[in-house]
Amino acid sequence: MLKSLKxxxxxxxxxxxxxxxxxxxxxxxxxxxxxxxxxxxxxQLSEQVQILTxxxxxxxxxxxxxxxxxxxxxxxxxxxxxxxxxxLTQKTKVHxxxxxxxxxxxxxxxxxxxFSGKVExxxxxxxxxxxxxxxxxxxxxxxxxxxxxWYLWGFYRLSETHWLGxxxxxxxLEQVEEFGEYFWWxxxxxxxxxxxxxxxxxxxxxxxxxxxxxxxxxLEAGKFNAQIPPNIKGELxxxxxxxxxxxxxxxxxxxEKEQMLAQIAHEIQNPLGGIELLAGLxxxxxxxxxxxxxxxxxxxxxxxxxxSLISSYLNFSRPRKPEPxxxxxxxxxxxxxxxxxxxxEIKKPKIQLEIETEKVxxxxxxxxQILINLISNSLYSIQTEGQxxxxxxxxxxxxxxxxxxxxxxxxxxxxxxxxxxFFTNKTEGTGLGLAIAKKICIENNAxxxxxxxxxxxxxxxxxxxxxx
Numbered sequence: 001m002l003k004s005l006k007x008x009x010x011x012x013x014x015x016x017x018x019x020x021x022x023x024x025x026x027x028x029x030x031x032x033x034x035x036x037x038x039x040x041x042x043x044q045l046s047e048q049v050q051i052l053t054x055x056x057x058x059x060x061x062x063x064x065x066x067x068x069x070x071x072x073x074x075x076x077x078x079x080x081x082x083x084x085x086x087x088l089t090q091k092t093k094v095h096x097x098x099x100x101x102x103x104x105x106x107x108x109x110x111x112x113x114x115f116s117g118k119v120e121x122x123x124x125x126x127x128x129x130x131x132x133x134x135x136x137x138x139x140x141x142x143x144x145x146x147x148x149x150w151y152l153w154g155f156y157r158l159s160e161t162h163w164l165g166x167x168x169x170x171x172x173l174e175q176v177e178e179f180g181e182y183f184w185w186x187x188x189x190x191x192x193x194x195x196x197x198x199x200x201x202x203x204x205x206x207x208x209x210x211x212x213x214x215x216x217x218x219l220e221a222g223k224f225n226a227q228i229p230p231n232i233k234g235e236l237x238x239x240x241x242x243x244x245x246x247x248x249x250x251x252x253x254x255x256e257k258e259q260m261l262a263q264i265a266h267e268i269q270n271p272l273g274g275i276e277l278l279a280g281l282x283x284x285x286x287x288x289x290x291x292x293x294x295x296x297x298x299x300x301x302x303x304x305x306x307x308s309l310i311s312s313y314l315n316f317s318r319p320r321k322p323e324p325x326x327x328x329x330x331x332x333x334x335x336x337x338x339x340x341x342x343x344x345e346i347k348k349p350k351i352q353l354e355i356e357t358e359k360v361x362x363x364x365x366x367x368x369q370i371l372i373n374l375i376s377n378s379l380y381s382i383q384t385e386g387q388x389x390x391x392x393x394x395x396x397x398x399x400x401x402x403x404x405x406x407x408x409x410x411x412x413x414x415x416x417x418x419x420x421x422f423f424t425n426k427t428e429g430t431g432l433g434l435a436i437a438k439k440i441c442i443e444n445n446a447x448x449x450x451x452x453x454x455x456x457x458x459x460x461x462x463x464x465x466x467x468x
Contacts, residue, residue, distance in 0.1 A: 022194040030187040038176050046140040053138050053154030053166040056088045065162045068107045070117035085110035096167045133157040143170045208232045224251035322363035322443045329392045336371045343379045354391035360399045366440045373433040374403040374459050381407025399463045406456040
């Protein structure tokens with residue numbers, strides 16, 4: 001999947017953009033929902049604490065506040081307010097209540113443990129809100145955690161120097177926090193699902209494009225009988241129809257060119273045949289050692305060269321329709337060596353055969369033509385007593401026929417042009433041999449390629465096994 005994304009720019013852009021926007025939306029909704037639930041709960045709790053704080057404050061006598069003495073254990077005022085707070089907390093069901101001074105010293109509290117005379121340091125965090133309270137007014141603090149539980153304070157100003165504090169449980173805030181974690185989990189799962197949805201969407205959009213790319217590569221290879229890809233819709237269908245129209249135009253132009261070349265070759269070949277015949281007759285009437293006989297021999301050779309050149313043009317412009325069958329590789333190789341025996345006797349190469357599979361589905365005559373061309377090129381490239389290896393293997397649903405030599409190899413620049421018509425680096429030749437080989441391979445549903453080795457090069461003919 002990752003390799004696929006690296007190769008397809010637009011596919012990865014669709015997935016990333018779609019996933020990013022959806023992720024931001026999901027996280028935005030999750031955070032907004034969490035904040036809304038938390039804010040609503042705290043507002044309700046704060047309102048409840050304010051009501052309870054005011055209720056307790058209204059029932060708390062304030063005229064004895066100045067008489068509270070925290071240093072005396074049996075202080076009447078302290079015990080009075082302690083008993084009052086305990087009764088009121090029991091009635092209102094709040095967690096606890098306490099009275100404290102401007103120095104944040106607890107004067108009386110409703111807890112079972114007496115904390116009077118001690119400073120509550122957490123009150124310092126709310127000192128601004130506490131001191132800004134006007135008499136007979138109330139406020140609440142932010143939630144805080146104590147002993148692994150959440151609480152909320154309510155404050156009421158009883159006098160200039162005394163305040164009432166009410167501590168109420170906020171345990172549901174922990175559930176809200178857990179609820180927030182669920183939001184993030186849902187958000188993460190949503191992003192994964194979004195990524196998968198984006199990938200499926202990108203696949204849906206890129207598949208027709210991949211089909212059109214394959215279609216255009218077939219046109220580039222000269223397969224003008226290729227059909228427009230199926231299951232393409234919308235704007236891409238307009239593009240596909242335009243490409244199909246281009247295919248028809250290219251096919252017609254190719255046919256016109258082939259017909260023109262065939263006609264020209266025919267018009268030239270006929271007079272050449274007559275000239276060749278007349279030159280042979282005149283040569284028979286001339287003395288063998290005469291100068292005229294030598295000239296006539298040269299004329300015959302040039303005519304034969306021209307006829308061979310015209311035949312090459314015809315083979316390239318209008319190759320014979322293939323008749324594929326299961327061809328014997330050893331037989332084709334033997335026949336090719338027999339036809340090239342004069343060149344083989346000159347170079348005396350060391351020939352190595354590695355034939356793992358002996359059959360290939362191909363047109364026999366055309367495969368022989370390609371193999372003769374490849375072996376001939378190797379003989380031209382190698383030094384005397386050089387090496388030529390021919391192998392035939394079958395794997396990955398294809399048959400590979402390879403011709404390897406230890407000759408001069410092919411330059412990087414030439415390797416990109418070597419299958420083009422009329423390209424050659426030989427002093428003799430038409431430059432059509434490999435171009436014809438490529439065209440024949442296409443007609444037989446095969447591929448031909450070349451690669452350089454550390455010494456020499458390898459030509460590979462790859463035939464799909466399912467051609468059978």
